[in-house]
Amino acid sequence: MLTLTWHGHACFTIEAEGRRVIIDPFLTGNPAADIGLDKLPKIDAVLLSHGHGDHLGDTLAIAKRDRPTIISTFELASFCEAHGAVVHKMHLGGAREFPWGRVKLVPAFHGGAIDGDDAGRYPVTPCGLVVTMGGKTVYHTGDTSLTMEMRLLEGRIDVMLVPIGDNYTMGIEDAVRAVDFVKPQIAIPMHFNTWDVIKADPQEFRRQVGGRADVVVLQPGQSLKHS
Numbered sequence: 001m002l003t004l005t006w007h008g009h010a011c012f013t014i015e016a017e018g019r020r021v022i023i024d025p026f027l028t029g030n031p032a033a034d035i036g037l038d039k040l041p042k043i044d045a046v047l048l049s050h051g052h053g054d055h056l057g058d059t060l061a062i063a064k065r066d067r068p069t070i071i072s073t074f075e076l077a078s079f080c081e082a083h084g085a086v087v088h089k090m091h092l093g094g095a096r097e098f099p100w101g102r103v104k105l106v107p108a109f110h111g112g113a114i115d116g117d118d119a120g121r122y123p124v125t126p127c128g129l130v131v132t133m134g135g136k137t138v139y140h141t142g143d144t145s146l147t148m149e150m151r152l153l154e155g156r157i158d159v160m161l162v163p164i165g166d167n168y169t170m171g172i173e174d175a176v177r178a179v180d181f182v183k184p185q186i187a188i189p190m191h192f193n194t195w196d197v198i199k200a201d202p203q204e205f206r207r208q209v210g211g212r213a214d215v216v217v218l219q220p221g222q223s224l225k226h227s
Contacts, residue, residue, distance in 0.1 A: 002016045022047070026054045050126035052143070054194075075124075159224070161190050
């Protein structure tokens, strides 16, 4: 059994077998977040798609509070390590087994300058995250455009977390094509309506996906249980 909870924007927690990881923990300053850092339960690992402030978010505060493992691309993990975090460094195409599950990093086409890296010491490499926990595989695309590389995951994904907000990422039209490329069982829209510039209608996304996947539209704080 896997429990996936959306906390607004691109932030999700994934829980299985008593372990909990968080992806892109943007809570403080997130107008869509359902909870603050003070209400976030203990975290075993933080997974990061890239270093923009609305994804890096509360990573360093969580690192100090819970001492989880921060998992991301080599450069972003190195940045976190320089700020005292426990990290595991990876890169695109690589996969690793952890005590709670498996992570693989896959391409994402986006920017990714690290919020707080004022000297520009750490090169930019955004990624998507393929996470297997509780016998289910979740694909968090990160902030990305539509990419042909997504086709390589066809038929391998149970739950796809896909941005629909346009402007900075895919909009609805491209997100629907991404679902068609990957063919997940379930698609969950994210990265929309946090601010007016990424306003989008998740019900229109559901309508356009049609029978390609089961679209689950979550409100911040709501969970999907998948067994």
